[in-house]
Amino acid sequence: MEIHILDDTVEPVDYGFTQEISPNFGYCESLGEADEIIRNYQEKTLTKFCVCKSGKNFGQKDWQKSSHFISFESERGNIRIPFDGIPFMVIGTKVLQCQHGKDSHKKSKERYKQMKERGEYPPSKKQRTLTNPTKKKDCPATIHLREVVTFPEFQMLKDTARYRRKISCDIRTLLKNDPSKIQMERRIYILLPFINEHRFHIIGQCNPNLKQNVDPQLVEKIYELVNVSGVDSIDEMVQLLKNFVLEIFVGKKMPPVSNKRFYPSKKDIREHMANAVAKLRLSKFQGSSIEMDDKVMEWLHKQPENCLFYQPCIIQKVTDANDDELSSVSDFWQNFCFFYQTREQQRLMAMYGNEICILDASFKLNKCSLPLYFILVRTNVDYQVVATFIVQEETPDALVEVFDLLKDKNNNWSPKYFMIDADDTEINAVKQAFPTCQMYVSDFHREQAWWRWLHTESNGVSMNDVLPLIMQLRSVAESKTIQETEASLNRLTSHPVWVVNKKLQSWFQNSWLRYKERWIWAYRSNAILIQINMRNGIDVQNQQFKHDVLMNKRHLSLVELTTLLIETLLPQIYSRYVELNLISYAENTTCSNNISPYLQNRPQEFTQHCLSQLPVAHDFGKDLIKKIDEKTFRVNSLCGLLVFIVCLGSESEFPSCQCHVWTSTWWPCPHLLALLEHKLISWCQLSSAYRLLPFLKIDHGVLGRENSNNDTSDSVLLCKDPDDSHEMVKLTDEESTVNTSIICEEKTDETLNNFKTNMPQNWEVVIFGE
16 A cells, blocks of 8 residues: 655745746756755755766766757756747756655666575675665655756847757857857756655654665765764764754754754764774775785795784675665675784793783774784783784674684684773674683773763763762772672762762663673782782873874874884884893892892892882891791781781792782782791792792893793803902802893803893803803
8 A cells, every 4th residue: 555644845945046947946057056956955855865867968077079959948858948048058967866766776686686596696794684675665756957058148039940040050160169269157957846746655854763864964074073083982973063064054044953964863973983984994905905915025025034914805896685776885705804923922922921911902092093903911021012913894703813813823822811891892702712711801991991981971970070980980990809899889889970870870780890700800810910900000001002103093004004013113112121121131130249039030120129128028027927837927017916927829829918018019028028038938939820920030032042931040140340250159059040041051152142232231241160
């Protein structure tokens, strides 16, 4: 049964004709004006039209190359041009039909569907199941345009057949010999349909489910704001578009807020923002293909020892049989993927990456237009990038593909823990690639998400309340016991802003509290997880995760971005690691006579921490220490009111103490240091799970020596002055700490030269046992 529901009759309006011949018919003088008239009509009637057919010469500037009849009036077709004495040539025509009009590609779609069923086209990744597969309703409403060129200086005062022939001949002669001497004006006649010409669909504001396309001007503005200005917040985009609409309608009547053409929903805005990002990425993937191929070959030739994987984007153009319009749809037959890992990064991943890794979606923080990811590890001195990759889309499948590649290139790399963003894509990818891996939301990414949400105006949190709420949320996150967690949650839920803000309650309970095991410290089973976050807080992570050279580099092409990464950023990051280890080594060698053996060969920060605790440790006399068993000691406080139990740990358990210094750093506290200083225990008696952590040792790999996991090794010492070498003695096994040697036992010329390159000036290598 035919459905024909009409809105209230639209009153006659001014659509912007240069000359109005009737309420729905007139002409303008340019294509831009014609587009404006059609746009005004669609705005007033809340309808949408699309191109049905267009003549090849419509809108063309070289129309003079074609032969056209010279006319004085036209009675043919839908547009009838009345006689006004001015001769004209018809250049071209164009027809637009209502978006609910006839499906002119129905047969082509059926043919494509049959070919797809026979397997002649690759299956589309995007399968849509629609309750209403088409919006076509056979509506007859159409807009007709006819473009003409007039010759006003040949206006005919007397209408006779002889005058018509003479004027026509004169015009053709001038056009052939010297067209610059003839005056010409362009007109585009437009015939608009009346509102009651629409059939079989609802129109007007009476339709609560009216689906209006976003105005092209707004779509273009969204693309500009996303790709040029880097706007990624929906609420910010909504406000910017409102301001843009005010600019569009300066001096005009504003459209009603119910007009979704100019006041689109957040869902529509989000879709157009996603399309803008996808379009920008696709243009970069396609536009840099040849140049990228050359650059990859150059890197492979110059750096054969590094791992580089490059898979270009290949697109198969197909059509979608469910689409209302027969248009080309990009079906990615092969998605883009770029992966890079240096030999040094592979070494760091082997040292630090089998315990904990961090997946950092750098493009979110650094405003990069391409999905750039880093895999980081916490080293003995800082955070280091151990792998870099760019994918076409942020999907679990794309990330899993890279994870599998990493496992293949790094001896089946399989971390016990993964620190990720609070993002379902990353969570699902890690689950699929590492089924036994435990996932935690890193403190850095957690607070980034909190700040973004609380600063969003539509969430109803004032700027003055943001910081107090962050402090309350942070108190929950940093709770070390279940009891502390409950107490912090009670304080949060009694906060005045929490009580009145239902959106805040829903967000926190649904997005965070239900996954509390991933971000609250009390649920983190391994102490090393706490150490990573406590010893390197939010500010440190923020400083090291933000890379200034990447900030706001949305304009970079794919080649420019990868070149920046491989030739500038990644070498800078690794050189920082080398420098910090060399500084730690230099301090150890210059101060080795002034510090205890167990503090030698340690990172600078660890050594400074222990030295700062030693004055307090020296205050604990032997009379305050009692041995309970081989692995447990009791240390009384100086005031005698407190008792601290120090456990040395086991092969699977870390040492422990109840004091604040230990629980907040997991580095030696005054009570443990007192045992070491009084020689009640040696460093080797501590838990091997703790003692052999790579975080607690200098990386001798940067000095050209292989690292050792043994507690002791033969010693090679350095002195600043060759004349003082007689004062140096070889340490015994008990006195020697982990990796005291600087040069490996294989004292080859290559090893020595490698070390001498990095050693400070005026130092001499002294090798014992030769």
